[in-house]
Amino acid sequence: MKMMLKFSRVTVPTLREKPVDCEVVGHELMLRAGLMRPVSSGIYMMLPLGLSALLKVENIVREEMNKTGAIELELPSLHPSESWQASGRWFEYGPEMMRLTDRHGRDFCLGPTAEELITHYVGKAAPSYRDLPVNLYQIKTKFRDEPRPRFGLLRAREFRMKDAYSFHRGTEELDETYERMYQAYLEIARRCSLEVKVVEASTGLIGGDVSHEFMVLSDAGEDTVSLCEKCGYGANAELERHRPTLRFGGEEEEEIEEVHTPGLTSIDDVSEFMGVPARMVLKCVLYVVGGDALAVFIPGYREVSTKKLAAVLKTDSFHPMREDEFPFFPSLTPGFVGPVGLRDTKVIFDEEVVGARNIICGANKEDYHLKGVEEKRDFRAEPAMNVASSVEGDECPSCDGALTISRGIEIGHIFKLGLKYSKPLGVEFTDRDGSLMPVVMGTYGMGTTRILQTVVEQHHDDRGIRWPKAVAPIPVELIVLNSENNEQIETAENLSRELEKKEIEVLIDDRSLSPGIKFNDADLVGLPIQVVIGNKISRGMLDLKLRYTSIKRDVEIRNAGGAVENALKEAR
Ligand SMILES: [Zn+2]
Structure with a gap:
């Protein structure tokens, strides 16, 4: 059943004023457009429109993961401490890990990631060479006790993430899966209307040999990246290797x-x-x-x-x-x-x-x-x-181009882990000749709540959000200008039923408020197509507007369903 939602103070609680503590516009618009509400520092409830958009993002992620041959499963949020202790990360993680003790005094954590659980499971299955390679993923709520939660969903303590874990018989096989995941990440970003730069990154607490981050360039980002336009080189600031130039110091030899x-x-x-x-x-x-x-x-x-x-x-x-x-x-x-x-x-x-x-x-x-x-x-x-940060104009390590320095939001991070987990956790497979060999691993994370807010961050104007249609919570808003006018209400209901038959979801604003407030809210919430049902219906006409481009047109009521459908095809 497709969603038909009515605008109200509970379902879509828009705010006219900018809420306090919003340092980035994506966070501000997520709150003002009534997509989510804070519950505690870095913890949010997703309201109907926010959830709907999140599910669109997650479905894109799911489709692209399935295309790579990855298989979905679901792990628990409560992880017993044992496997985390075996990998050593129970201690390494420090206070970022949310820990708790059950009534029997056993230690647990709320999973920040799941290398340990999944590796333990695959190890116990004692796979043979016939069972590999395999790539398992889940889309699940994760927990991280951030010291300073901020920027809304960009640095939250509870967030949603797609995490995948691949298991291989050798590094060549890992390289193939890694490349497929790399391409899938590019495709997910494209479908979510996000322009990404892929940069070399440090492997940090996850570990491993090689890793890449998928960055959306934005001033709201907390990462700094160095990029070369000429050859496409890109690296996170913590890893970038600008070439030392000869410009430090003077030319001549002088006396001290x-x-x-x-x-x-x-x-x-x-x-x-x-x-x-x-x-x-x-x-x-x-x-x-x-x-x-x-x-x-x-x-x-x-x-x-x-x-x-x-x-x-x-x-x-x-x-x-x-x-x-x-x-x-x-x-x-x-x-x-x-x-x-x-x-x-x-x-x-x-x-x-x-x-x-x-x-x-x-x-x-x-x-x-x-x-x-x-x-x-x-x-x-x-x-x-190499301990100094690069500055604008530094020489690229791969060509003679100049580096530019930008800020970025990391939406995905992929790692070649090699034997980092399989060795300490003793994960082996039986090879063709009966010998036991360590399993070679990769891991692939992508923040879905983070993608959601990044889409808002990248697609807005001074009136509000401009949803790209692929991830818009709902494609169409019907605005009934006078909720006391039965003819207008009836027209909205008929059109809504017609769109429902075409499997097009609608949000209806039939609140008894002034047209000005409703127009402002429609632009703030930013659904791709707005249809205004007002006095023109006496002449058999409606107003239709594409939010992204502000293109407006008159449509006849009798053709309205088809006009909406066409406008949606046209919308970006
Ligand atoms: Zn270069």
């Missing part, structure tokens, strides 16, 4: 010289005082790692990438040195730390510092800098690592 720089501790102050650009100044950022001081040296025009630094240090438990920690490290002169003659301190240099000449850096002496400093002659940039 001490300069009095009273109170000048910032790159800007120093470069202004010396009358040189920031590309001549070495920046020092101090950290505390496991109780020790660490000095990270990077070119003055860059920032330290915390994620790259974490990858280099193989831990993320470090923090920028606080002022109250300075006294514990007497060999350091904060604000004036430089690599020449620095003692008792761990150091890391950005790769770009190697070979730099004629640079300015701290003199390790209060109120003094050194100028004319040269790497190799005055200090050695060792170890040199």
Whole structure:
């Protein structure tokens, strides 16, 4: 049975004012258009229109997954702790995992992802080579105790996700499935009217060797990506590998010289005082790692990438040195730390510092800098690592193009896991010759509630949402201008019945409110086709509007069903 929904304060509770705490427009419109309501921080109830749109997104995901040969199943939300302990992630996950204890004192978590459960299951089945490859997926609510839930469904504590897990006899087979999933993700994005960039990504807590993220470029995104227009290279900022350029430092060899720089501790102050650009100044950022001081040296025009630094240090438990920690490290002169003659301190240099000449850096002496400093002659940039973020115009690592830096919303993330889970969890298959071999795995996530809000984020104007028809909660709204007028009500009911026969769902606004409010709400809710039933019906006419393009036309009542059908074909 197709849905026929009536506009009311309960079913479609639109809001005229912008709700508080909305930092991105997608979140604001999800609330104002009556798609969802917050229940607690990062937890939402989906209202009828929100749910309807979500189901459209999830059906697209389901269809594309089935086309790849993946098979749907459903795992529980409550996961016993045992398999998570076996993989080590019971501890690694930390406070992001929602944990609880049952009445018998057994530990559980609310699943944030399901590698452990599914791998355990497949392992117990003890597959033979004939049972593989197999790719299993579910579309299910997931839980993550975010420290700062925000941006509505973009960073929620309870959200919906499609998660797939593939099991293979070897890496070649994994590569084939990975490629099919990659293509399916592109197709899902296309069908949801989302333009995506695929970028190389770090494997993080999931682990594995290779991974790609599917990014929708948007200022509402929390990820930073580096992209090359020329060759299509793209990478998450935490992984990107811009080529170190030769632009750090000066051209000529100079004598080293001490300069009095009273109170000048910032790159800007120093470069202004010396009358040189920031590309001549070495920046020092101090950290505390496991109780020790660490000095990270990077070119003055860059920032330290915390994620790259974490990858280099193989831990993320470090923090920028606080002022109250300075006294514990007497060999350091904060604000004036430089690599020449620095003692008792761990150091890391950005790769770009190697070979730099004629640079300015701290003199390790209060109120003094050194100028004319040269790497190799005055200090050695060792170890040199990729620890700085890229900046606009950096050289692409794959061609001679220039990188652009953008923000993105990650809607999907796929991983080649290899043996990361099958080894510790002992998942093996019996090969043709009877030998036991470890199963090779892949995993593939896609946030469906996140896709929903991203569609709203990417498709709106200053009046409200402009739903692309493939994911619109309902395709058509009928607006009855005067709910006291029986003729108008009757016309709406007839048209609604006719559309129902054509399997076209409708939302009817027959509230006793002013036409202005109803028009505003129709644009805010943003269904693809609006049909206005007003005074023109005395001449046998209705108004039809395509929300996306604002194209309006008069249609005859007797042809209205066909006109709506045609308009829907035309709608994007
Ligand atoms: Zn390139």
